[in-house]
Amino acid sequence: xxxxxxxxxxxxxxxxxxxxxxxxxxxxxxxxxxxxxxxxxxxxxxxxxxxxxxxxxxxxxxxxxxxxxxxxxxxxxxxxxxxxxxxxxxxxxxxxxxxxxxxxxxxxxxxxxxxxxxxxxxxxxxxxxxxxxxxxxxxxxxxxxxxxxxxxxxxxxxxxxxxxxxxxxxxxxxxxxxxxxxxxxxxxxxxxxxxxxxxxxxxxxxxxxxxxxxxxxxxxxxxxxxxxxxxxxxxxxxxxxxxxxxxxxxxxxxxxxxxxxxxxxxxxxxxxxxxxxxxxxxxxxxxxxxxxxxxxxxxxxxxxxxxxxxxxxxxxxxxxxxxxxxxxxxxxxxxxxxxxxxxxxxxxxxxxxxxxxxxxxxxxxxxxxxxxxxxxxxxxxxxxxxxxxxxxxxxxxxxxxxxxxxxxxxxxxxxxxxxxxxxxxxxxxxxxxx
Ligand SMILES: *Cc1c(COP(=O)(O)O)cnc(C)c1O
Numbered sequence: 455x456x457x458x459x460x461x462x463x464x465x466x467x468x469x470x471x472x473x474x475x476x477x478x479x480x481x482x483x484x485x486x487x488x489x490x491x492x493x494x495x496x497x498x499x500x501x502x503x504x505x506x507x508x509x510x511x512x513x514x515x516x517x518x519x520x521x522x523x524x525x526x527x528x529x530x531x532x533x534x535x536x537x538x539x540x541x542x543x544x545x546x547x548x549x550x551x552x553x554x555x556x557x558x559x560x561x562x563x564x565x566x567x568x569x570x571x572x573x574x575x576x577x578x579x580x581x582x583x584x585x586x587x588x589x590x591x592x593x594x595x596x597x598x599x600x601x602x603x604x605x606x607x608x609x610x611x612x613x614x615x616x617x618x619x620x621x622x623x624x625x626x627x628x629x630x631x632x633x634x635x636x637x638x639x640x641x642x643x644x645x646x647x648x649x650x651x652x653x654x655x656x657x658x659x660x661x662x663x664x665x666x667x668x669x670x671x672x673x674x675x676x677x678x679x680x681x682x683x684x685x686x687x688x689x690x691x692x693x694x695x696x697x698x699x700x701x702x703x704x705x706x707x708x709x710x711x712x713x714x715x716x717x718x719x720x721x722x723x724x725x726x727x728x729x730x731x732x733x734x735x736x737x738x739x740x741x742x743x744x745x746x747x748x749x750x751x752x753x754x755x756x757x758x759x760x761x762x763x764x765x766x767x768x769x770x771x772x773x774x775x776x777x778x779x780x781x782x783x784x785x786x787x788x789x790x791x792x793x794x795x796x797x798x799x800x801x802x803x804x805x806x807x808x809x810x811x812x813x814x815x816x817x818x819x820x821x822x823x824x825x826x827x828x829x830x831x832x833x834x835x836x837x838x839x840x841x842x843x844x845x846x847x848x849x850x851x852x853x854x855x856x857x858x859x860x861x862x863x864x865x866x867x868x869x870x871x872x873x874x875x876x877x878x879x880x881x882x883x884x885x886x887x888x
Contacts, residue, residue, distance in 0.1 A: 473872075476799055480864040483795060489780055489788050489860060495772075496709075496861040504870035506845035508858025509683055509823045512709030515772035525768050542764045543741075546715075547754060549767055549774070553708070553717050556777045558681070558700065559691030564719050566754040567704065568762050571682060571716035572605045574701045577730035577757060578718060579613050579647060582676045582699060585727050586646035587617070590674075593646040594619045597675070599632045603655045606680055610649060619646065628850070629812040629825070631659030634669050641673035648675050652690065653683035653821030656848050658793075658813040660688060660821045664695045671696065676724070682706060685717070686773065687789055687822035687859065689782045698724050707822065707858055710770030715763050718754075725753060734759035776860055785859045790817045792857035795864055796824050799871045804828075807878045812852055823856040826874065830881035837880065843873040 554560030631654035670677040678699040686707030700719040704710035750756035812827040835847040
């Protein structure tokens with residue numbers, strides 16, 4: 455055991471008061487939460503497991519088990535190949551429009567679901583760069599944050615190499631993200647496309663959508679928003695921002711299940727000018743004429759390539775039903791209340807253990823997760839998973855606390871953060887022993 459009395463992590467005096475106050479606060483926040491009954495709509499809500507990773511893989515709605523079973527017996531089993539004509543050919547657009555209306559501020563005819571986020575990002579970025587280089591051969595630069603999600607950065611590097619483009623990196627503080635000043639310094643007459651994360655996967659920093667879109671447009675660039683950590687959690691107004699392009703995941707806050715297909719948004723005014731490089735039959739003008747040459751379809755169909763993963767589109771529809779019922783504004787209000795509460799609890803019981811907040815403090819600059827930093831967080835995460843408290847870990851030293859508003863309660867948040875405190879204390883004690 456340690457004989458060093460100074461890092462007195464277990465001091466009852468210091469912990470008891472905030473603990474009791476937080477219990478009362480969690481209870482009253484849950485009692486006043488207009489979305490509290492939605493939590494029971496999710497598998498696992500009845501167990502003591504604490505889930506802090508709905509921003510990475512959302513919990514399944516209970517209704518999904520039945521919806522999937524019904525799909526297999528009635529739709530797939532009953533309709534067989536007729537299902538394509540009757541419903542499935544249209545499903546990527548019908549669900550895309552619903553996602554657009556409920557979460558993206560996108561009028562119909564601009565959103566489709568199909569491939570993975572990575573593949574859709576590739577298709578849209580390539581289309582945007584090619585269109586810009588076609589208009590002005592000087593516009594060869596793709597601007598991206600150096601701390602963006604790996605797939606985004608890797609794609610930008612690959613596309614630049616493939617097309618003779620150039621990458622312009624924006625350096626950012628890893629506890630924040632790209633703001634208007636940083637973007638303004640990076641764009642210019644050579645900028646073709648700007649790729650931006652609306653909510654940073656690492657810090658949870660919430661970028662200013664309309665301001666950054668305007669900065670990109672003032673420089674003559676197109677803007678592509680990555681909405682993976684926004685869709686279903688933070689309201690987005692793509693049409694009002696006058697955004698050009700967007701992509702995002704459906705297996706995070708939209709609870710579509712592991713590997714459910716991503717969505718792509720292309721503003722109506724840009725669709726005719728953009729052609730994507732994966733020219734498959736499902737994106738062709740007349741799918742069943744099977745003509746001798748590829749001619750892209752009008753509208754969003756041209757952004758499809760091959761047969762869409764219909765089975766993987768089934769599950770997300772239950773969360774879209776829940777979102778339609780709750781409204782994205784109420785979801786955002788609860789998200790802010792959850793992350794504010796988590797930050798207060800972290801200040802009360804984790805800051806004394808040396809844990810710092812690696813996310814913006816101001817909720818106006820924060821999405822649906824908070825990141826807590828401490829040198830022991832990698833080991834802390836492993837310890838928490840063993841005890842059925844499930845956050846995730848991101849370098850450097852970051853424990854991500856994802857607070858999915860439809861499926862997370864304030865009491866659950868408090869229990870989980872207490873477990874984090876216990877795990878940090880245990881890891882710190884372990885290190886003092888050696
Ligand atoms: C989760 C995430 C992705 C994931 O891409 P996949 O193709 O689904 O693996 C991409 N970008 C960001 C910002 C993400 O958070």
